[in-house]
Amino acid sequence: MLSHGDPSTARPGRPRDTGADAAILEATRESLVDLGWSKLTMGDVAARAGVAKTTLYRRWAGKNELVVDAVAVLFDELELPDLGSLAADVQGVVLQFAALLERPETSTALMAVVAESTRDEALRARIRDSIVDRQKHLVLMGRRRALERGELPPEPDLRAAARTVDLIFDVIAGAVVHRTLVSAEPVDEEWALRFTRLLLQGLGAAAGD
Amino acid sequence: MLSHGDPSTARPGRPRDTGADAAILEATRESLVDLGWSKLTMGDVAARAGVAKTTLYRRWAGKNELVVDAVAVLFDELELPDLGSLAADVQGVVLQFAALLERPETSTALMAVVAESTRDEALRARIRDSIVDRQKHLVLMGRRRALERGELPPEPDLRAAARTVDLIFDVIAGAVVHRTLVSAEPVDEEWALRFTRLLLQGLGAAAGD
Amino acid sequence: MLSHGDPSTARPGRPRDTGADAAILEATRESLVDLGWSKLTMGDVAARAGVAKTTLYRRWAGKNELVVDAVAVLFDELELPDLGSLAADVQGVVLQFAALLERPETSTALMAVVAESTRDEALRARIRDSIVDRQKHLVLMGRRRALERGELPPEPDLRAAARTVDLIFDVIAGAVVHRTLVSAEPVDEEWALRFTRLLLQGLGAAAGD
Amino acid sequence: MLSHGDPSTARPGRPRDTGADAAILEATRESLVDLGWSKLTMGDVAARAGVAKTTLYRRWAGKNELVVDAVAVLFDELELPDLGSLAADVQGVVLQFAALLERPETSTALMAVVAESTRDEALRARIRDSIVDRQKHLVLMGRRRALERGELPPEPDLRAAARTVDLIFDVIAGAVVHRTLVSAEPVDEEWALRFTRLLLQGLGAAAGD
DNA sequence: TGCTAACCGAGACGGTACGTCCCGTCTTGCG
């Protein structure tokens, strides 16, 4: 996740201040909330973290990489508690994801780095590793549970199954992001319910109620 | 759409160069392709357009506004030819929208201004007027056609109908955007077909084939 | 002397602030006195002059060029009043030159730019034009007066005469600089007298008293 | 000469690498030739010497002190072989000194440290001890020889004699330095001859030929 | 033989200044 190597491998020279990473990422999120993506500056982050600007550049290549890492940890809190049914699980993850996107440090940063990543392959990879894969994992887990519960028919063709997972992932994440950031409407219980019904019926699953 | 007043109203002094707007917007798109959002500068756009920087600032408040206008015209080309069935219409619009997003000037700019808009109400309104409403209009038109064809049941509750349209819009636009920009996978015929099937089945409509 | 062209030639665009040059050079001398050559920074000069750093760089290529110009004007005050005899004239110019070198802004700056000029032909030329030639002019004038007074024999060979002028110039300027900056001893009336006697006797001229 | 104590005094702990001093000074001269005074950095010198930066700072207080020491040893090669007459001795030392100044590591460094010394008493003392006194010693020796040869009249007043030595020293060293670094003209045999003639005639000595 | 103290290399650290780029504004003269 971070830009430097395994700290257990003793390298010559003074070791890096291990506490600094956390302080910098925290400062980055703070600055993101106060100033927004475009006004955030490396100098401001450094000052908030009580660290020299050079220390930032020693560890991250630039603003984009720093912000991805700073925001990524927020996605760690996404969980998928077993709510008893596929419908409840979907609705739960939708609300959770929406709650995350409504935090100002997330929304302002996420779209910006995605925009930047359209011209930067390395950044795209970083986003995929730090953020997207973490979300997709939830979809996989939900699917496995639903299969165990018998809510979804077993799909023998593995490649077709993977394509379905990708589709569902883009539909869920895309819809929530679009609702939140583009339409700028709240993702409340009611919307989550209607969306879940649409999705599960679309999948040919028992939508429940 | 643009930030300045009605040019038909005769004002004292030298009138604005009417051709400049188009040249500037074209230069903006060009610069967007070459440099990407974050490297694009007002000075560069002015130079490409053969225009002074002051002329830009006389007509647009800043980079965000200029880029929204420059990109907005691309959305004019979105159309909804009657392909005979709701399924075909949906698939058509999905492919059309994806084709638009795959153009470099669109993808790089769209996410960036959305990101910026999370902290700027006026910008959000501008995006809604210039871009979002244009897309949503297609959904409304498609729905009207489907109702006429009898592919969808008439929905007497107007407010519920509006909510459904909003939901469908976020699902379609969100899924395509997410697939294209975040997952960075192509929206090809096959994906469009699978997505359409999911959506229409979710709506309880005849999915066709 | 300065780095920009003839201001009488009207160029397009906003003209440069004519007062800024003087303010910057004054600020440079001030900073030189307070901080010395090596601690002087472009940012500090800009701040003292109430000017942006970019304005400095628009007019001078760097610290060296700026300081040469700032110090050069001090050499304008060197004069050669006719004191009645060659001896008195020499003594006068020696004292005047020493007084100039004892000012902190001169001494600290002069050696530094000379040091820098050993690796920079353009800087050497700038020093020659701004400073050295101004001093050499005094030697030439003193010589002409002495010839008119009959204190020096006419020298028909022009090239030999030029060599002699160069020699005298290096002896006078070198001795005063060395005494002041390297030996760090004062150039007082007595030293000037002893030096003058040495020089004039060396030239085979009537040393006077 | 160097900044650290007498190495004969046994101190506890690992002794300093005795070879490092020489390697560092050599690296300093090398860097001086390649980069010039202002571009020379402690880090670069350390790298060239194959030594850590801390080792430099353990032995010298900074760039100025290091460079003075590095250049000082070059002045050790100044000698005053007995050429048989005062005139020949003077001419010899002038040419020798000029040859030294024409080496790039000398010229670029000497003026720079002199400039720096105008604001640093300790540095001035270091220059006097390491460099100036070494040169002045030559003047004293030449004078003693000339007195022995009867080329100069014995001067009974000791204080006046000291003043004369100082004067001659500033004239010789100053003229050569000025000719070389400021006028940037070569000190060749002819110039040395003309200068010697001027000086000796000025001193009332038999100029010889 | 082991202890201790100063050495060494490497390199991270908090800083300062650099020189550049772009911002958005202003001041010109011309049309």
Place this chain on the structure above:
DNA sequence: CGCAAGACGGGACGTACCGTCTCGGTTAGCA
């Protein structure tokens, strides 16, 4: 009044060195 040109004050950039520090590891003399 629009316009091209370009200077202006300002702010952030990313880099280069500064001089200090903190590591692990070496190299002596003394116990």
